Structures are given as C-alpha cells and as structure tokens.
Amino acid sequence: MTVAEDELEWRRAVTETRAVMRKASETWARHSCPASGECCQLSVTKRQPYLWPSEWRVLLEHLQREKRAVPPAREDGACPFLDASGKRCSVYEARPFGCRTFFCGRIIGPSKIPADETNALLERLTALNVAVDERAEPRAMLDWCNSLSLGERVSRSEG
Numbered sequence: 001m002t003v004a005e006d007e008l009e010w011r012r013a014v015t016e017t018r019a020v021m022r023k024a025s026e027t028w029a030r031h032s033c034p035a036s037g038e039c040c041q042l043s044v045t046k047r048q049p050y051l052w053p054s055e056w057r058v059l060l061e062h063l064q065r066e067k068r069a070v071p072p073a074r075e076d077g078a079c080p081f082l083d084a085s086g087k088r089c090s091v092y093e094a095r096p097f098g099c100r101t102f103f104c105g106r107i108i109g110p111s112k113i114p115a116d117e118t119n120a121l122l123e124r125l126t127a128l129n130v131a132v133d134e135r136a137e138p139r140a141m142l143d144w145c146n147s148l149s150l151g152e153r154v155s156r157s158e159g
C-alpha cells in the first residue's frame with residue numbers, strides 16, 4: 001500500500017470513528033456525573049483512557065481546526081487536555097471513547113448501564129483500526145501526548 005492509500009484508509013477510519021463516538025455518547029445519554037473532573041486526574045486515579053490511533057487522529061484534527069497545539073504535560077499529572085480550572089475537558093467534542101463511556105462510582109442515571117452496547121462499539125472501534133493496520137493497538141493518553149516532539153506540537157498549532 002502506498003503512503004497516499006494508507007492515508008486514505010486512515011481518513012475513512014477517522015470518519016467511522018466519529019460515528020462510533022457519536023453513538024457512544026447517545027448510548028450513555030441517560031447517564032451523567034457531577035462533572036468534577038476527578039477522573040481526568042490521571043496520576044491520582046492511576047487510570048488513563050486508552051486511545052486507538054483513529055481516536056488520536058480525531059483529537060489531533062480537532063486541535064488543528066481550532067489552531068491549537070497538543071498541550072504540554074501538566075505538573076499535577078492530570079490529562080493535558082483538562083482546562084485550567086481543572087474541571088472542564090478542553091476537547092470535549094473530540095474526547096476519546098473511554099472518556100465518553102467511563103463513569104466512576106458517582107454516576108447518575110439508570111442503574112442498568114449499557115454494557116453490551118458499549119462492548120459492541122468498542123469491538124467496532126477495534127476492528128476499524130486493525131483493518132487499516134493489523135498491528136494497531138490502543139495507547140495510553142499520556143503516551144500519545146508524550147510521543148509528539150516540541151516541533152510537532154508547534155507545527156500542529158500552525159497547521
């Protein structure tokens with residue numbers, strides 16, 4: 001496969017990923033949380049969202065549209081996309097699948113959670129990534145953020 005063909009395949013995967021993300025949000029629409037931002041305190045919770053490559057691309061494209069760079073690591077170890085108030089996601093529309101479907105013990109809503117639907121969407125997300133690259137795998141949010149060099153951060157904000 002040529003580089004151009006490869007990129008076309010990823011473009012299709014990104015489009016389908018957006019559809020999966022929309023569906024995930026719809027699936028969990030009856031649930032909410034106190035929006036404390038605590039789950040975004042990654043070093044405190046010792047949990048991170050894991051993103052497939054197509055999810056990371058969705059995030060990067062969102063930043064590029066807004067002419068924003070990937071933010072540097074935060075001193076408190078929280079997700080770099082958490083805003084200065086420490087409560088709001090600065091990439092809410094493009095937040096990854098895990099951020100749309102993970103709720104802590106303070107979840108608000110029906111006691112029955114849509115586990116089957118969520119698993120089916122996750123399988124779809126897995127399949128569409130592996131279809132482009134059989135070696136594709138999800139990586140932790142901080143790994144993705146740290147994988148960008150300073151030059152890449154700057155050029156993305158200028159793109």
Ligand code: SF4
Nearest residue numbers: 040079081082089099
């Ligand atoms: S992407 Fe947004 S919702 Fe997800 S961990 Fe980061 S700040 Fe929180």
